[in-house]
Amino acid sequence: MAARTLFDKIWDDHVVETLPDGTSILYIDRHLVHEVTSPQAFEGLRLAGRKLRHPERTVAVVDHNVPTSDRSQPIEEEDSRNQIETLERNVKEFGVPYFPLLSANQGIVHVVGPEQGISLPGMTIVCGDSHTSTHGALGSLAFGIGTSEVEHVMATQTILQRPAKNMRVNVEGTPGAGVSAKDIMLAIIGHIGTAGGTGHVIEFAGSAIRGLDMAGRMTICNMAIEAGARAGLVAPDETTFEYVRNRPFAPKGEAFEQAVAYWKTLSSDEGAHFDREVTLRAEDIGPTLTWGTSPETVLAITDTVPDPAQIEDEAVKTQMQRMLDYMGLQAGQKIAGTPVDVVFIGSCTNSRIEDLRMAAQIAAGRKVAPGVRAMIVPGSGNVKRQAEEEGLDRIFLDAGFEWREAGCSMCLGMNPDRLTPGQRCASTSNRNFEGRQGPGGRTHLLSPAMAAAAAVTGCLTDVRELA
Amino acid sequence: MEKFVTLSAIAAALPEANIDTDKIIPARFLKTTQRTGLGKHAFDAMRYLPDGTENPDFVLNRQPWRKAEILVTYDNLGCGSSREHAPWALLDFGIRCVIAPSFADIFFNNCFKNGILPIRLPREICDELMGDAQMGSNARLTVDLPRQVVIRPNGEEVPFEIDAFRKHLLLEGLDDIGQTLHHEGSIATYEQRQDQAKSWLPTIHFD
Numbered sequence: 001m002a003a004r005t006l007f008d009k010i011w012d013d014h015v016v017e018t019l020p021d022g023t024s025i026l027y028i029d030r031h032l033v034h035e036v037t038s039p040q041a042f043e044g045l046r047l048a049g050r051k052l053r054h055p056e057r058t059v060a061v062v063d064h065n066v067p068t069s070d071r072s073q074p075i076e077e078e079d080s081r082n083q084i085e086t087l088e089r090n091v092k093e094f095g096v097p098y099f100p101l102l103s104a105n106q107g108i109v110h111v112v113g114p115e116q117g118i119s120l121p122g123m124t125i126v127c128g129d130s131h132t133s134t135h136g137a138l139g140s141l142a143f144g145i146g147t148s149e150v151e152h153v154m155a156t157q158t159i160l161q162r163p164a165k166n167m168r169v170n171v172e173g174t175p176g177a178g179v180s181a182k183d184i185m186l187a188i189i190g191h192i193g194t195a196g197g198t199g200h201v202i203e204f205a206g207s208a209i210r211g212l213d214m215a216g217r218m219t220i221c222n223m224a225i226e227a228g229a230r231a232g233l234v235a236p237d238e239t240t241f242e243y244v245r246n247r248p249f250a251p252k253g254e255a256f257e258q259a260v261a262y263w264k265t266l267s268s269d270e271g272a273h274f275d276r277e278v279t280l281r282a283e284d285i286g287p288t289l290t291w292g293t294s295p296e297t298v299l300a301i302t303d304t305v306p307d308p309a310q311i312e313d314e315a316v317k318t319q320m321q322r323m324l325d326y327m328g329l330q331a332g333q334k335i336a337g338t339p340v341d342v343v344f345i346g347s348c349t350n351s352r353i354e355d356l357r358m359a360a361q362i363a364a365g366r367k368v369a370p371g372v373r374a375m376i377v378p379g380s381g382n383v384k385r386q387a388e389e390e391g392l393d394r395i396f397l398d399a400g401f402e403w404r405e406a407g408c409s410m411c412l413g414m415n416p417d418r419l420t421p422g423q424r425c426a427s428t429s430n431r432n433f434e435g436r437q438g439p440g441g442r443t444h445l446l447s448p449a450m451a452a453a454a455a456v457t458g459c460l461t462d463v464r465e466l467a
Numbered sequence: 468m469e470k471f472v473t474l475s476a477i478a479a480a481l482p483e484a485n486i487d488t489d490k491i492i493p494a495r496f497l498k499t500t501q502r503t504g505l506g507k508h509a510f511d512a513m514r515y516l517p518d519g520t521e522n523p524d525f526v527l528n529r530q531p532w533r534k535a536e537i538l539v540t541y542d543n544l545g546c547g548s549s550r551e552h553a554p555w556a557l558l559d560f561g562i563r564c565v566i567a568p569s570f571a572d573i574f575f576n577n578c579f580k581n582g583i584l585p586i587r588l589p590r591e592i593c594d595e596l597m598g599d600a601q602m603g604s605n606a607r608l609t610v611d612l613p614r615q616v617v618i619r620p621n622g623e624e625v626p627f628e629i630d631a632f633r634k635h636l637l638l639e640g641l642d643d644i645g646q647t648l649h650h651e652g653s654i655a656t657y658e659q660r661q662d663q664a665k666s667w668l669p670t671i672h673f674d
Contacts, residue, residue: 017653021631025650027657029668037550039500048644056670065498079498086500097673118671130549130573144573146551147502148580148643156647158654162630194485195543195569228546230572255667262665294485315482315541412494412548421517431547433489435512 003269005166006235007201010141010266014124016158025158029123032109033060033096033150035087036414037128041151042090053157055095059118062087062101063108064414068377068404071102080415094154107380107406110134110348114218115382117247121236121263126153131348131430132231133224137217138244139236139266141201144225164230165199165275168268170206173282178464180358181216182350182428182447184208184280185223186288190298192278197229200276203268204234208282214243215354222349223430226295235267287463289426289446291335292323293434299335301450301462307331326434327442328424336460338444342425343374343455344437345401345448347411350428351379353386355448360392362452362466368400369458375402375417377409401455413438426454469582470640474563475609476536479526480597486540487547488574492556494548505552506559527560531604537564539596544585545574554581564610566617568593579633582640584612586627595619612638 004012016025031054038060045052052058065080067073075081084101091098099106105116110131113119119135125142126132128150135142145159153159169188189196202224209220217234224232234240241260244250251259286300299305308320308331324331329338345351345359356378368374376396378384384406387393393403410417411429413436419425421440428451432443444460453463496508513525521528527535538557544567545553554577557565563583568590570578578585588596599620600606609618612634616624636643647654661668 016657017650019632023630023632025647025653027654027661036497040502040551043500050644054670056672059671064494077498083498083500097671117669120668123668128549128551130547132549144549146549146554146573146577146580148551148577152644152647155644156654157658158647160632160643160647194546195571198543198569198572225547228543228571249669249671251667251669255669259667262667315484319483319485412489414494414497431487431489433487433547435493436489439493439512440517 003272005268005272006203006266007166011163023160023162026161027158028126028153030125031058031153032113032127034064034109035062035083036064037147039086040147044151045154050155052094052154058096060091060096061099061109061112064408066101066407067415068407068409071405104381108348108408111379117250122266130225131222134218134222134348136221136231136233138240141231143231164201167200167202167276168274169202169204170279171208171282172206173208175282178287179285180447181212181219183285183288185220186298187285189227189295192227194294194296195228197227200229201231202229215352219349236263287450289444290432293326293432301336305329305331305333305335336462338460340426340454341423343451344410344425344427345451346377346409347429349430350448353383356387356392359448359452360395362449363399364395366399366456368455372455372458374455377404378406380406410437426451468640471582471584471612471637473611477531477534477606478537478539478600478608479532479535480600481540482597484541485543485546488545488550488553489547491553497552502555503559505556509556509560536561537608538562539566539593539600542569544570546571549573551577554578554583592625
């Protein structure tokens, strides 16, 4: 058999049938469901008199809309409450396993899936959310789908797809001080652009990727979508197997050993063909953040804001000026020292225990700068509990951070956690689009450590100065 | 789903790259449990001023483009979130065809599922079509799906590519779940094979 990539192997293993025009019916092992992109899909099933084919391969959780404040109170926003109640009715009617708001296991779907062992290596995993790419960190093929496809998976446990092209991004070497997975991924997106991965599945490889823990790999794969890729993945290795072992829904005992034997076959063969390959040196990457309203507008914290006058393409120049105006920045200004109003540490990109530890290391013994609102939103109830066991909540509370309940929160502001117009936010989330965190809000994407540094200094800061 | 065969309609130009799905429909409007009714919030931040009134400079607020059914943009249209609310909002506004040099993958898929035809054409051609779209009441393009051509106001025909299967679904207005269920036998066979080959693969049951 010809040499195959990791993506090719998982793909081949899940093709049910290939139609004459090259479209494949692809089998889906896990379907993750949340309250925002599922109501119309359940309604579609109901109208067509269809059943959910495999509720036992499906898991639902509430995350996008949920308040991250006191949960003993009813949800104030009526439309949010309605969407959550609609999900609760639907999971009951269709028999879907569900983590409700008050479950200790509730959290962001892309944190909960790996944490519970629901997402495993070698699987095909879909969810009506673009950041499903996160689960690719386990060595699975995981991608976001629209609501019509959610309904299609519910009815058939398959999806119609054409194979993606293969791309490999290698990051070699050892990251320097203050550089985490988030900095590496922002640098990758800055390098290949937000359409750099379009039509491709990106395999992340190289010694710097191998050296990351699972949380770091999840941060990388999470933002594969920001590079335009259909999915991102990392070949499973001992780090992966150790992470998966003993997770609540992972196979146990003999079954686990069988699974590992299979998972060990999941790496790209020597000589496998990649349509595109890019290599970065970890040593060239410093603490990195975005200045504009597209995730590709990245710079190092030591850099100055770019100047549209130096751009030739008129459309690009105009768009760049528009970004500067929106962000309230001047061409040529140093990005470090720019004052922030809000700091958000959370989201499916950076809300795992490892992320909170990095932030706590910077926050310890310091105080949030006057006038700055700094929020910590753990990715799940389990992350929150573990952080409390480690005393991280005390570090954050003593420093003046808010310590909140799990959910998507200010990543997209569907719940009350929103920026007001003109507010500038240092955010560990994944998108800096205009209005993403609230109408008129200004977002700088950065790592948990950099976000904590901004909180305690009151401005965008090189975290290495606080180490 | 409504069939798509031919469309002769007003075209609007939005000469921007990377128009993301948050821009097409911001997250705060995703709290609906319906597919319809989102048209009034399509392009909300561009279409309305902070006081809620219409922005008179935005193309879709001006005549004749208030009735646009075709949208022409630059690269990477529909990037970002997978929300199908983006094509739902476009469709509810009246858009049936989107033309750009490139699209984000999920948005591209989502368009087909809702009877919206996304057409990839080179940047130079998109520039020409944007020129056509600025011809006031003559800003009409014709999209002929059976022949796979866009017909410009000057009569020039621009060919485009589309997968045969997707073309068939659009022309017939078919729901693809029904199509896949014709392959029930293959799915059941796959499941039996998988149950044997991967007996370790757990299913999820809560108490």
